[in-house]
């Protein structure tokens with residue numbers, strides 16, 4: 001390993017620069033996004049990277065069989081043979097690939113070329129479907145293109161930060177640090193947090209709106225209603241740069257303050273305060289993540305928030321704008337590379353014939369080679385598995401047996417797959433149980449590639465230690481399969497730098513233009529896009545839409561025109577509480593890394609259920625009692641944490657603990673796969689549940705009693 005290595009933290013979308021000196025991690029002070037700061041996850045990353053790794057390809061004939069070590073040739077031949085059979089018998093749409101925002105951009109790009117180009121199926125989706133998909137569709141619907149318009153310098157330039165459905169303090173800690181420092185140091189800066197839970201983020205707020213889950217659209221429309229009533233709008237901006245205002249105005253009439261206060265379960269005073277602060281602030285920055293995106297109205301929520309910025313001209317200037325906080329380290333790069341079933345590289349759409357033609361020409365494919373049908377989003381893949389329409393299911397860099405909603409149904413669907421390939425870094429994970437072929441992947445630190453963070457800054461992550469065992473880079477595996485299928489000309493890459501160079505050329509002229517970026521240029525410093533070839537690269541401070549020209553046909557932004565619908569599964573007498581799910585500061589997703597780090601295990605030793613004292617008292621639940629949480633789809637058993645940090649009608653379950661880490665604790669045993677019809681992002685933030693204290697049941701016969709209790713509820 002070289003003496004000092006500069007790279008990017010492979011956890012969250014903040015994208016902090018790391019510096020490794022003799023295997024020790026510290027923040028890279030020169031990185032523009034993080035300025036030397038890191039959190040506990042970045043600081044402990046080196047402790048997990050070599051533990052419990054998948055080292056060799058392995059295969060088995062059935063899910064009941066034992067895995068046998070095989071050579072790469074054997075594994076790849078089996079996959080190639082299968083692809084050929086599926087193509088000739090069912091057509092290429094019988095092949096489904098499910099990837100991840102933890103890929104590097106090069107991995108994503110090569111997979112798109114293989115699937116959407118060579119094979120002619122758009123059935124490539126990623127876990128970003130569960131994460132950023134509503135932000136993508138909201139940006140596209142409002143602005144004409146994906147792309148967060150803001151940058152982190154806005155955190156220090158704003159007068160009012162509105163954090164919506166984001167526990168920034170725990171999930172994007174370094175963004176939160178930058179914002180909190182600015183907030184503390186200035187009297188003219190305010191912070192509003194909108195979240196049903198009183199999170200560590202909410203603790204820092206001047207105003208916390210503990211709205212009822214799923215009521216965000218009502219709140220945004222309520223604020224808009226007041227801004228209109230107070231004549232606090234930017235009429236010039238509305239007239240020159242937007243479309244749909246008259247229709248929105250009609251909708252807003254239906255959201256007078258008392259009605260909104262009732263829908264959101266907040267006081268009209270608090271609603272007035274929020275609107276007043278928006279009116280009084282020169283520069284309003286909104287920051288959002290899963291509390292908005294993971295909803296049956298995800299796209300409409302994003303658009304309703306953007307509406308507020310459009311009607312007050314709060315976009316395209318320092319310290320202002322709607323800013324989605326990206327979850328995974330390279331979900332942004334995935335979007336740029338076209339890594340969802342309806343996208344093509346360079347922020348292009350499968351449904352757009354010009355976009356398809358551009359990509360076909362660039363890849364040297366005949367016209368019509370790229371299918372005009374958007375591929376299966378992940379839940380469509382699950383449905384296709386249920387209907388035996390999938391001949392090959394290929395999962396990479398995600399752990400769907402923990403992270404997808406309605407796990408019981410997912411597990412049954414996965415069992416139907418005739419051949420599942422699982423391309424992973426660790427062994428085992430919960431998903432290993434559903435695989436026939438395991439392919440060992442190199443991960444961060446062992447492969448070179450780029451990642452783009454939430455503010456569009458692209459950072460090079462170099463390999464600084466050798467691959468373990470026989471692990472290969474994800475992009476190499478996809479390229480090798482392409483070559484063996486007879487597409488060698490399409491994969492001429494010697495290394496990932498070649499891959500990136502080709503991808504960067506394909507972004508030329510697009511909103512995410514990075515044709516001026518290369519691995520070589522990134523060895524000096526990170527570069528923010530847009531960066532067209534021939535322009536001077538900048539590492540930070542770029543904002544989109546400064547000229548108020550939006551990438552729609554008439555250059556105008558669109559107002560979102562949706563009413564508040566509420567939850568897909570409202571509470572009732574049988575399931576009276578809303579379970580929401582999310583994250584804790586130390587753990588990362590399904591714990592494949594953080595579960596192996598002692599410091600983090602100590603921080604969060606076990607799963608838990610957060611429940612309000614009133615809801616607990618009504619069920620005779622004391623702190624630490626074992627409780628059963630049951631939804632229409634499944635049940636789990638967790639120790640109760642009785643806390644006022646949550647609304648009485650809501651309980652919170654962390655998403656982290658899958659079957660390998662705790663018995664009966666997976667949040668997704670409960671969750672609802674119902675999804676936003678536009679973004680197809682599921683409602684992971686709310687499902688109706690009942691909660692019962694089972695610690696009163698004597699331990700020695702609890703299993704039996706739990707079972708009979710279960711029966712009586714059905």
Ligand SMILES: Nc1nc2c(c(=O)[nH]1)N[C@H]1C(S)=C(S)[C@@H](COP(=O)(O)OP(=O)(O)OC[C@H]3O[C@@H](n4cnc5c(=O)[nH]c(N)nc54)[C@H](O)[C@@H]3O)O[C@H]1N2
Pocket residue numbers: 012013131164165166167168170171172194195196197199212213214215216289290291292326327328580581582583584585586587588589685686
């Ligand atoms: N520590 C840690 N950090 C992470 C991750 C991790 O696993 N661990 N994962 C990364 C990834 S991929 C992602 S996507 C991000 C997620 O980052 P966040 O979105 O900040 O995290 P969550 O905990 O999923 O959910 C955020 C908040 O939404 C609130 N919420 C629930 N329902 C509603 C609602 O109806 N309206 C509103 N306004 N709020 C609601 C929840 O109470 C919760 O506090 O974090 C990233 N960073």
Ligand SMILES: Nc1nc2c(c(=O)[nH]1)N[C@H]1C(S)=C(S)[C@@H](COP(=O)(O)OP(=O)(O)OC[C@H]3O[C@@H](n4cnc5c(=O)[nH]c(N)nc54)[C@H](O)[C@@H]3O)O[C@H]1N2
Pocket residue numbers: 100101102103104127128130131132290294327328396397398399400402403404405423424425426429441442443444474581582583588589590591592593655667668671684685
């Ligand atoms: N209930 C509920 N469910 C949720 C959420 C929620 O808030 N609530 N959030 C959703 C969101 S936003 C997300 S992003 C997902 C996250 O859920 P998952 O996608 O399941 O996330 P991880 O556990 O991070 O899984 C990533 C896997 O990739 C492996 N890996 C790491 N690097 C590499 C690599 O370079 N190559 C390969 N091949 N493998 C690698 C890791 O070992 C790990 O097993 O969960 C979603 N599910």
Ligand code: SF4
Pocket residue numbers: 009010011012013014015016034037038039040041042043171172173174175
């Ligand atoms: S804030 Fe995110 S990117 Fe930064 S060190 Fe922590 S996990 Fe890594």
Ligand SMILES: [Mo]
Pocket residue numbers: 130131132327328
């Ligand atoms: Mo995410």
